[in-house]
Amino acid sequence: MTSAAHTLRIGIARGWIEFRQTLRTPSDLASYLLNSVIMLVILSFLDRNEPAAGAISLGMIGLPGALATMIVFGGVTSMAQYLSIEREDGTLLRCRALPGGVAGYLTGKVVSVSLMTLLSMLVILLPGLFLIDGMLGNGISTLPTALWVTLLGLLATLPYGAIAGALFTNPRVATGIMLVPIMGLIVISGVFAPIDGFPGWIQTAAQVFPLYWLGLGMRSAFLPDTALAVEIGESWRTLETVGVLGAWAVVGLILAPIVLRRMARRESGAAMEARKHKVMQRVV
Known part of the structure; x- marks a missing residue:
């Protein structure tokens, strides 16, 4: 077995173990899935507003948007937060001492964050298909589209979460800074309302x-073609979706290893102790 294959195997095993530990820790699981539960409750209330005949309900529009938002929150915010926390507590420094340790650590983190993101999406999707009228209309044919959009979306977001986690040593600062642009993008990206009025x-x-x-791709999976009336160009623009998400993924996959290698080289016991000292000063 080659060194790269061994590192990949170790990383996947590490990610699976971390995922299982999260499932077995009620507090961690609840904090991760809280946003999904809140979104599901909001969507169920939105769906109580009866649309006109043939129209798309707010709940039907909101569910694909909620799934797209979960991908971004998981890929960017969660990845950045975990990387910052484990950089601060010395986990990353300890991994650096092992052969292929940093690569295996990052592979594991990608696996665990991706699995938790998928779980958070399922918490919205599975009940939403039955709670929101009309969501089962496309049947099983929606699943392949939703799957490739999700996987490509994770590839397009996870590298930037890793970059953010490498740049910010304070996990609270990392989370706060990442939330501001994400919330702004939620407002202007049309994930919960048509963008054509902007x-x-x-x-x-x-x-x-x-x-x-991501929002457009999810809407193409779950909404009927009558929803195209409010989309730009009245098209799902599948090729453009693949192109833009693919471009973000390629750039991120090129930049993330460079940033992470530089961050790993700067890590040392002295740097970790200095960060702990600053934290203690803030507490005092």
Whole structure:
């Protein structure tokens, strides 16, 4: 077995163990899935507003948007937070002492965060299909589209979460800074409401980032073609979705290893102790 294959195997095993530990820790599991439960409750209330005949309900529009948002929260915010925490507590430094330790650690983190993100999406999707009228209309044919959008979305977001986690040594700062642009993108990207009412420059800006295309891809999976009336160009633009998400994934996969290698080289026991000293000073 080659060194790279061994590192990959160890990383996958590490990620699976971390995922199982999260499932067995009620507090960790509850904190991770809280946003999914809140979104599901909101969607169920939105669906109580009866749409006009043939119209798309707010609940039907909101469910694909909630799934897209979970991908971004998991891929960017959760990844950045975990990396910052384990950089601060010395986990990453200890992994660096092992052959292929950093690569295996990052592989494991990608696996565990991806699995938790998928679980958070299922908490919304499975009940939502039955609670929200019309969501089962497309049947099992929706699953392949939803799956490739999810996987490509994770590839397009996880590298940037890793980069953010490498750049910010304080996990609270990392989470706070990442939430601000994500919330802004949620507003302008049309994941919960049509984007066609925004000025043209806002529409253009929204289409630069993955969240718009994740929302569009999820809507193409779960909504009927009658929903195209409010989409830009009245098309699901599948090729453009693949192109933009793929471009973000490629750039992120190139940049993330460079940033992470530089961060790992700067890690030392002295640097970790200095960060702990600053934390203690803030507590005192």
